[in-house]
Amino acid sequence: MSPSPATPARESRFELKRHRLLRAAAACFNRKGYSGTSLKDVANHLGLTDAALYYYVRNKEELVYQCYLRAAELGREALERAVAEGANGFEQAERYIRYHVEMMVGERGPLAIMSEIPSLEENHRKEILELSRRHSAAFEGILHRGIEDGSIAPCDVRMTGNAIMGALNWIPKWFHGDEATAARLIEEFPRVLGAGLRPAPAEPAGDADRPSLHRDRSA
Amino acid sequence: MSPSPATPARESRFELKRHRLLRAAAACFNRKGYSGTSLKDVANHLGLTDAALYYYVRNKEELVYQCYLRAAELGREALERAVAEGANGFEQAERYIRYHVEMMVGERGPLAIMSEIPSLEENHRKEILELSRRHSAAFEGILHRGIEDGSIAPCDVRMTGNAIMGALNWIPKWFHGDEATAARLIEEFPRVLGAGLRPAPAEPAGDADRPSLHRDRSA
DNA sequence: CAGGAATTTTAATCCGGATTAAACTAATCC
DNA sequence: GGATTAGTTTAATCCGGATTAAAATTCCTG
Numbered sequence: 001m002s003p004s005p006a007t008p009a010r011e012s013r014f015e016l017k018r019h020r021l022l023r024a025a026a027a028c029f030n031r032k033g034y035s036g037t038s039l040k041d042v043a044n045h046l047g048l049t050d051a052a053l054y055y056y057v058r059n060k061e062e063l064v065y066q067c068y069l070r071a072a073e074l075g076r077e078a079l080e081r082a083v084a085e086g087a088n089g090f091e092q093a094e095r096y097i098r099y100h101v102e103m104m105v106g107e108r109g110p111l112a113i114m115s116e117i118p119s120l121e122e123n124h125r126k127e128i129l130e131l132s133r134r135h136s137a138a139f140e141g142i143l144h145r146g147i148e149d150g151s152i153a154p155c156d157v158r159m160t161g162n163a164i165m166g167a168l169n170w171i172p173k174w175f176h177g178d179e180a181t182a183a184r185l186i187e188e189f190p191r192v193l194g195a196g197l198r199p200a201p202a203e204p205a206g207d208a209d210r211p212s213l214h215r216d217r218s219a
Numbered sequence: 220m221s222p223s224p225a226t227p228a229r230e231s232r233f234e235l236k237r238h239r240l241l242r243a244a245a246a247c248f249n250r251k252g253y254s255g256t257s258l259k260d261v262a263n264h265l266g267l268t269d270a271a272l273y274y275y276v277r278n279k280e281e282l283v284y285q286c287y288l289r290a291a292e293l294g295r296e297a298l299e300r301a302v303a304e305g306a307n308g309f310e311q312a313e314r315y316i317r318y319h320v321e322m323m324v325g326e327r328g329p330l331a332i333m334s335e336i337p338s339l340e341e342n343h344r345k346e347i348l349e350l351s352r353r354h355s356a357a358f359e360g361i362l363h364r365g366i367e368d369g370s371i372a373p374c375d376v377r378m379t380g381n382a383i384m385g386a387l388n389w390i391p392k393w394f395h396g397d398e399a400t401a402a403r404l405i406e407e408f409p410r411v412l413g414a415g416l417r418p419a420p421a422e423p424a425g426d427a428d429r430p431s432l433h434r435d436r437s438a
Numbered sequence: 439c440a441g442g443a444a445t446t447t448t449a450a451t452c453c454g455g456a457t458t459a460a461a462c463t464a465a466t467c468c
Numbered sequence: 469g470g471a472t473t474a475g476t477t478t479a480a481t482c483c484g485g486a487t488t489a490a491a492a493t494t495c496c497t498g
Contacts, residue, residue: 013495032338034252034335035254036335036337039486039487050486051487051488052445054486054488055446059486060487115253116254117252118250119251119255155407156406158403159404159407159411162389163407166387167383167386169389170381170384170386170388171381174381184377188378191374192379192415193382195372195414195415201420232474257454259455267475267476268478269455270476270478271477273458
């Protein structure tokens with residue numbers, strides 16, 4: 001089942017094709033929905049026959065699982081890079097947004113939207129859910145950090161995190177690979193979503209519009 | 220096929236049950252994904268048998284279509300109310316966000332995530348896509364208005380709209396009806412997403428961090 | 439070039455959930 | 469109460485895409 005270790009290439013021929021398969025599958029799932037894409041669709045995109053896919057994955061469920069695993073991995077990568085490079089909470093959050101967007105619209109994309117987690121096989125589902133949870137928690141951690149260091153306004157980090165991650169996760173629904181849009185995305189998403197995090201600048205007088213100060217209410 | 224017009228109730232027994240069906244279906248689709256929910260699942264939620272659903276919809280495709288139609292309708296309702304009540308672009312946008320969230324977490328919810336538009340039958344797909352397009356366009360219109368009246372910072376309205384709508388559309392993925400979370404959602408989403416729209420307050424000195432002013436680049 | 443492993447195809451089979459038809463029960467009307 | 473319509477169930481059938489097995493082809497490797 002695993003490729004011969006004698007193969008010279010750094011990433012074996014097998015792994016290369018397997019990745020191509022995952023990217024093609026992700027593109028199909030995002031474009032046509034899960035139920036709307038047959039293995040034949042995915043295979044045809046690669047110039048193959050449906051049956052050939054079974055050389056790379058046990059079945060359709062595993063294909064989806066692998067797509068999600070890959071998405072989780074790339075998401076984690078973006079987040080870790082952001083944490084490593086950002087000087088404070090806000091910068092880390094903004095960078096995460098940018099890196100994640102860049103990942104999705106770049107050559108390593110697309111990342112599959114996780115629309116079908118519930119129909120994964122028990123163990124796969126648990127694993128993906130756990131990864132998602134950790135990812136969310138890590139992002140919320142960034143927000144916390146930002147609140148503490150003053151670079152982010154006090155807020156409900158859980159909800160704020162959900163809002164930002166939602167905006168990101170939805171991208172594959174409407175973005176389908178055109179270069180010009182990719183550029184606008186990379187420019188605008190970090191800006192708009194980041195702006196929502198910034199603490200209000202010290203104001204000379206009270207703002208009658210804001211009924212109360214929003215404290216950090218997260219669990 | 221249509222209910223007898225002689226029925227006394229304002230909304231006939233049939234329409235009532237049909238709406239219950241759509242809400243149950245939306246809940247199932249959101250929770251378990253499209254492929255993961257069988258008609259039996261939906262029917263059981265209503266104390267019915269799968270075959271009974273065919274009294275209300277022609278088939279599963281139409282069930283999905285009706286769910287999406289309903290989601291589109293409620294979305295439009297939120298938007299129209301926001302436009303009617305908001306005094307300027309920003310207020311309209313903020314209200315739209317609030318009303319939409321309230322709709323999703325309220326008794327009239329949940330709204331089905333539109334994950335399977337591509338597998339709708341030709342005409343249904345076209346109709347839903349058209350409604351979505353109009354909805355997006357209308358929201359972008361609000362953003363334009365806000366930019367013009369100065370209540371919203373110049374931005375790429377298409378991308379900004381996508382970011383906000385994405386955050387909203389993703390809600391059903393993680394929100395599953397608990398009251399406390401609903402309250403946090405209603406409080407926090409309009410705030411965070413709205414904050415991203417606000418123009419920077421007039422600053423005494425230039426901000427070295429921003430390489431250029433962002434003009435309205437939308438098509 | 440021979441031989442074996444890697445990869446793909448052809449040609450079935452399989453199967454679960456969608457769908458249908460007919461019968462059955464519940465409500466409503468006169 | 470009997471008739472008619474509304475709503476539901478039972479018990480099939482149906483069907484398309486997933487899956488499998490075996491054969492064919494391609495790719496290395498010595």
